[in-house]
Amino acid sequence: MKGFFTDTTLCIGCKACEVACKQWNQLPDDGFTLTGLSYDNTGHLGASTWRHVAFVERPVPMNTSIAGNFSWLMMSDVCKHCARAGCLEACPTGAITRTEFGTVYIQPDVCNGCGYCVSACPFGVVDRREDDGRAWKCTLCYDRLKSDMTPACAKHCPTASIQYGDLVELRVKAEARVKELHGRGLTEAHLYGESAESQPGTGGLNAFFLLCDKPEKYNLPPAPVVPTKIGRKSWKSMGAALVGLAALTLAAVVTP
């Protein structure tokens, strides 16, 4: 089981991951527009944007900060390759599969662009490209993994904010890092989605994060749940309603 550990305290917002991802995967650009939102001119993950660096400007100090009442939060966002993936469970064609590395992969030669995965992702990662017709997202560099190489983003990260490796080892590393940061007085440091216990809704993320503020500040959902966990219950309510429909129709017909 392979995955990413993204330590946001090490991110310097250089966007090398975004560039490396675009270049290796030969993804088209998204236009060169300015958003006016800090240094974030990417905005969101999308069909042709598989890494996105978020920039949060906070009017509060960090204990390591020398800038007074100001601090940065930067985070390189990516598909989480959830242990219980909403997109995979929703996919009606079987185009979305779990690879031998434990990652979630959309097969472009199977996807028929139904768009259900787009609404089923609790992180808003997957998107359908309208001029292509299919859904796309991070593949965790499936081609590189098969050749025993590190994914392009992790390979290019100059500060090791993005770490790739075996999930068991990454979790140990991440917990040690949180302890170290707490020791230095950065008590708000915490892990996001590192295990099924901490994020039961998704069964844990294969790409988890170390954050220093509420998840929603980074545009991450605070308690994501794979849709099937809730939607499953609606089959029962449908069953009850169908009994009602059958009864109502029969009653209308047989009443003299």
Next chain:
Amino acid sequence: MRNGSGRFPLSDETDAHPPPRDGRNIDERLGILGGEGALQKVKEIDLGRPYERRPWRGEATSDESSYYGIPMLKESVWKWPIPLYFYVGGLAGGSAVLSAAALLRKRRLTGMIRAGRRIAAAGAVVSAALLIQDLGVRRRFIYMLRVFRPSSPMNVGTWILSAFGASATAALLPGAIGDAASLAAGVAGLPLAGYTGVLLANTAVPLWQNAWANLPPVFVASAAASVASAMEILPLSPAEHRVARRMAVTGKLAELGADVALERQLQRVERVGRPLDQGLSGALWKAAKTCKAASLLCSVLPRKPAWLRICGGVLGTAGALCTRFSLFHGGRASARDPHATVLAQTS
């Protein structure tokens, strides 16, 4: 300097083969397009959603509980064929159920049986056409039947619609074969009328997810009202119109009841239910309720002129359509609102 083809060459102005402007800038004489995103077709540079609308413009600071107000989820990519299918599929399923049940009084309800079977068969064809129309890669529609995946309501629904389509078409045959097929279509028509509610509940969209218990009843009740309304419009015998009236009254009552239950379930988190009060979806929701109440009033009156009966049918149909479009647009609005996503998970 601008060259003849209206481009700025990257380096060499006399380059006869400038790189294609697909946002990749890879000269295929020098580089191979073999990356995992290389197959992504580009007609024009996509600024990426949610850039289409830039809803956060003017909110240049990150607020307490969102990232510059940027949506946390992706809005549904479905277009008008999907909510229209929700109506047509419900109507077709309900018609098959009614024409199967009507076999109990076969002699007196021949016109209703014939009409019901025709609506079911035509509805199945129209449903398939609407669903295929909305696919990103239409020629791959059959891939829906590559697998059987119970975790995906869309996959289950495609199997239901396929079984329904086959039996509803066979039900057009005369005699015992037609009757047997009609019964089969009636059985398949039940889940066809309701699975679409499960389909919406099985998403990360706050409005749809939070309404998980009530979306299927709303869709099923609306299917009953849709069929009854269609039968009220059609010229049938007085006995058949009495059946239609009974079904219309109970169906429309059930519909209004299910709507109230849905509203109450959504009220638990005010922000999540907001799209049913505001904007396009809110207006459609109000229109739906008004149409349904007016249509119920028309149907309740026992002896009435034909125009009033038809009026009830038309209003009932309009109400059913507005319900589907309201919930569809409401879900889109709900996915756009990052606060709704957060509050649905924290409160």
